[in-house]
Amino acid sequence: MPARPLNATAASLLGFLHSGPKTGWDLVATAERDIGDFWSITQSQVYRELTAMAQAGFVEAGERGPRDRRPYAITEAGRKAFASWVEQPPGPELIRFPLLLTVVFGAHVPRGTLAAHVARHRAIHATRLAGYEADRAAAAAAPPGHGPSAYAAAALDFGLRYERAVMDWFDALPDEINGGRAG
Amino acid sequence: MPARPLNATAASLLGFLHSGPKTGWDLVATAERDIGDFWSITQSQVYRELTAMAQAGFVEAGERGPRDRRPYAITEAGRKAFASWVEQPPGPELIRFPLLLTVVFGAHVPRGTLAAHVARHRAIHATRLAGYEADRAAAAAAPPGHGPSAYAAAALDFGLRYERAVMDWFDALPDEINGGRAG
DNA sequence: TGGTACATGTAACATGTTACATGATTAG
DNA sequence: CTAATCATGTAACATGTTACATGTACCA
Numbered sequence: 001m002p003a004r005p006l007n008a009t010a011a012s013l014l015g016f017l018h019s020g021p022k023t024g025w026d027l028v029a030t031a032e033r034d035i036g037d038f039w040s041i042t043q044s045q046v047y048r049e050l051t052a053m054a055q056a057g058f059v060e061a062g063e064r065g066p067r068d069r070r071p072y073a074i075t076e077a078g079r080k081a082f083a084s085w086v087e088q089p090p091g092p093e094l095i096r097f098p099l100l101l102t103v104v105f106g107a108h109v110p111r112g113t114l115a116a117h118v119a120r121h122r123a124i125h126a127t128r129l130a131g132y133e134a135d136r137a138a139a140a141a142a143p144p145g146h147g148p149s150a151y152a153a154a155a156l157d158f159g160l161r162y163e164r165a166v167m168d169w170f171d172a173l174p175d176e177i178n179g180g181r182a183g
Numbered sequence: 184m185p186a187r188p189l190n191a192t193a194a195s196l197l198g199f200l201h202s203g204p205k206t207g208w209d210l211v212a213t214a215e216r217d218i219g220d221f222w223s224i225t226q227s228q229v230y231r232e233l234t235a236m237a238q239a240g241f242v243e244a245g246e247r248g249p250r251d252r253r254p255y256a257i258t259e260a261g262r263k264a265f266a267s268w269v270e271q272p273p274g275p276e277l278i279r280f281p282l283l284l285t286v287v288f289g290a291h292v293p294r295g296t297l298a299a300h301v302a303r304h305r306a307i308h309a310t311r312l313a314g315y316e317a318d319r320a321a322a323a324a325a326p327p328g329h330g331p332s333a334y335a336a337a338a339l340d341f342g343l344r345y346e347r348a349v350m351d352w353f354d355a356l357p358d359e360i361n362g363g364r365a366g
Numbered sequence: 367t368g369g370t371a372c373a374t375g376t377a378a379c380a381t382g383t384t385a386c387a388t389g390a391t392t393a394g
Numbered sequence: 395c396t397a398a399t400c401a402t403g404t405a406a407c408a409t410g411t412t413a414c415a416t417g418t419a420c421c422a
Contacts, residue, residue, distance in 0.1 A: 008284055009381080012284055012288070015284070018290075023402090024401080024402070025400070025402075035283070035284060035287055038278045039281075042382070042383065043401095043402090043403095044383075044384080044403090045382065047402070047403060047404090048404095066391075067389090068390070068400095070402075086288070086291070086292045086293075086296060087296060089300060090281035090282040090284065090285050090300055090304070091281045092281075092307070093280035093283075094278070094279040095220070095221045095277070095345075096191075096221065096222055097221040097222070097276040097277075097341075098191050098222075098276065099273040099276065100221045100338055100341060101198070101218060101222055101273065102269060103338060104217060104218055104334050104338050105198040105269070106332075107201075107334060108265065108266075108269070109269045110269075113270060117272060120272060124275070149289075149290065150289070150359050150360065151289035151290060154289075154357070155283055157352060161349075162345070162348055165345055165347065166341075166344075169340060172340065177333065177334070190408080190409075192409080192410090206374090207373080207374070208372070208374075226375095227375090227376085227410080227411075227413095228409075228410065228411090230375060231375095249418080250418050251372095251373060251418070252373065252374090367422100368421100370419100370421085370422105371419090371420080371421100373417085373418075373419100374415105374417090374418105375416085376414085376416105377413085377415100378411100378412085378413085378414100379412085380409100380410080380411070381409080381410070382409070382410085383409090384405100384407080385404100385406085386404085387402105387403085387405100388402085388403085388404105390399100390401080390402105391398105392398085392400090393398085393399095394395100394396090
């Protein structure tokens with residue numbers, strides 16, 4: 001129980017547990033929905049962190065319910081750990097964009113290949129942007145007080161602006177990268 | 184020598200080696216400069232990958248020079264491995280933005296703390312954006328044929344658009360997140 | 367002659383990914 | 395009855411991070 005400082009993944013699980021006990025499964029779904037666009041977490045990690053945090057006394061497992069559901073609740077120690085995590089300055093953001101790697105090494109990539117990769121990703125981003133726009137429209141249409149919080153809205157706004165920037169970038173790409181039809 | 188498919192980090196080292204032999208140290212510096220903004224690599228990893236790729240026959244170590252410099256050259260097998268890596272569709276991009284985590288859990292974060300974190304990151308991004316803008320200006324001023332390649336320019340353009348989007352996002356943040364002066 | 371930048375490497379550990387094993391419950 | 399979904403968990407491995415140990419060459 002050496003109370004090592006939390007990592008961001010563990011901290012976000014504690015964050016979600018502030019609104020009541022949740023099972024590992026619930027946490028996976030919640031994380032995917034609420035922070036998945038800028039902080040991905042796998043199921044495997046969730047169970048691992050939950051076990052470790054139970055050890056450390058930051059969460060407590062409840063009785064198993066139907067289908068073996070096992071709810072975890074945040075403890076006082078967990079709240080404290082979260083509170084002190086939150087005081088630490090957040091680390092720098094990390095972007096890993098494999099497509100850009102391919103672009104940078106474009107001189108060593110067959111033209112058609114590069115163009116195909118670019119086109120594929122452009123389509124993915126177009127879909128994602130459309131999804132965010134739908135989310136925003138839904139949020140705007142929600143009855144007052146029932147839409148997402150300002151915090152969730154800010155996260156969505158980030159996603160929206162990011163995806164728009166990416167689309168603009170795709171659209172500004174020169175033919176060498178974007179247009180080539182030759183092999 | 185089971186010719187496992189390359190990971191993106193190893194592949195980018197091979198990418199850099201296309202322009203001639205380099206030492207681990209050189210590769211760290213090159214990677215930092217050319218792809219560091221969207222693909223970070225540590226020194227430790229470079230030496231590890233280099234050792235593994237030498238084992239696999241993708242690179243060959245040359246004679247040690249002054250200061251124990253040990254240049255690695257890409258081999259034919261290495262070129263092939265790179266070529267087939269490049270044909271694989273690039274994976275999805277990964278963004279890990281700890282500040283956004285703090286924002287999403289804003290309801291459980293003291294107002295002043297949140298505002299301070301936001302302000303700190305805004306400053307960081309402002310600096311980074313200014314740096315990119317200077318890079319672009321320098322590139323534009325370079326004598327014809329001596330500026331960065333279209334590929335490098337595309338990568339810079341991404342960085343520029345990304346940072347602008349982030350700044351716009353900061354500027355659009357509501358007072359609850361941005362403005363709070365109270366604890 | 368002393369500090370800084372260069373240069374390689376290892377060890378230990380943290381985090382993330384993939385794949386699998388197992389079983390319960392629900393809906394059609 | 396059976397397929398899909400819910401649900402937990404483990405194992406093995408890949409990748410990334412941090413810290414340290416060691417020594418060289420250059421410059422003031």
